[in-house]
Every structure is written in C-alpha cells, then in structure tokens.
Amino acid sequence: MNKKETIAKIKEEAQEFFVGASGCHDWTHVERVRALALHIGKKEQADLFVLELAAFLHDIGRKEEMKCKGRLCHAEEGAKIARKILEKYGMEESQIENIIHCIETHRWRKNNQPETLEAKIIFDADKLDSIGAIGIARDFLFAGGAGSNCLYTGNEKKLAKLNKDHSYTNEDSALLEYEIKLKYVKNKIATKEGKRIAQERHLYMKEFFARFEQEIKGII
DSSP states (O other), X not given: OXXXXXXXXXXXXXXXXXXXXXXXXXXXXXXXXXXXXXXXXXXXXXXXXXXXXXXXHTTTTHHHHHHTTTSSOHHHHHHHHHHHHHGGGTOOHHHHHHHHHHHHTOOTTOOOOOOSHHHHHHHHHHHHTTSHHHHHHHHHHHHHHHTOOSSOOSOHHHHHHTTOOOTTSTTOOHHHHHHHTGGXXXXXXXXXXXXXXXXXXXXXXXXXXXXXXXXHTTOO
C-alpha cells in the first residue's frame, strides 16, 4: 500500500471516532489542524506523511475524555488507540513512533514535551486553532458544553489568579479560559512560522476580549 492509500485508509478510520463529537473538537478541528500542520511543515521541511497521519489521529481519544469530564487524558488514550491502527499498515517503526510521540505530546496541560520537529508542528497547529477568530468561537462553544451556563461570571480575573483548574465546572466561562490559558498560547509556540501565525491570531483575540470586557462594563 502506498502512502496516498495509507493516508486515505487511516483518515477513514479516524473519522469514526468523531461521530457525535462536540463542535469544538469535531472533525472540522482535525481538518484545520491538518491544514496548519502541512502549511508549517512545508516551511520547516518536515515529514509531511507523518504530519498528516498525526493530525488525523491526534484527537481520537477526545470523545472519551469529554464523556468522563476530563478524568481521562485524551492524548494518552489516543496514542494507545492510534498505535493499534498504525501497526496494521506495515509502516516503518520510526514513523509509527514519531506519530505516537506527536499524539502524546500535543496536549497543553501535560508536561510531556514534543521533541521531534513533527511533534512540535502538531503541537503548534493544535494550539493555533485555539486562538484567533476560530479560537474565540471554539472557546465559547467549549465553555457551554463543559458545564458553564452563563456568558461570564464576573469573577474571571480573581479566579485566574488562583491558578486552579476550573475545567468542566460551571465556573469555566469563555472569559476565564482566555484569562487562564488562551492569552498565553503564543508563548508556547515552537516553530518560526507558527510564531508568526500566533502573533497575528493573538492580537485579534486580545482586541476582541478587551472590547468584550468594555461592553460588559457598558463603556462601549
């Protein structure tokens, strides 16, 4: 089986894990991560075959994490599932290990750091999709699905200073997610092209949330 056929088959298998997935981590997220990863990968001269497969598989454990309200790490679970899928296609062991490493290290909250160029690119692509215009939309969508039943609480800046994990609680508003996590995403990006994209998306997002807070106060 050639690379094109392998990509098509694994894409088909990966899509099955996103049936009924939440809107902020559905197959459209995977497609955007793939597009970003390939764009950055071409600039960085990375292995595009590894990148494409890693992008398709990086979130296949996400649905299970959402079901158990975050008690399961989707990166670790996804890596286990991905290995079983990849081993069926007669790929080189080094490629399989690189793809698994990409999946294991793409998650924001884990200390496991990406070491290979491809893992750094998948990390960057996944994080870039959490900021900018798309990031803002996903932020509000995720907050509603994770348990927050309000647009904002008014306690976001205070809660952010406590440095606690409020994920999957009724305090996990989109504004709190911005204060705790999203405003710092640009500082985590590893690749040169990723940093360029991150800076542009960060400025757009920063302006949006600044205006959002002004409108809350009735200033604008």
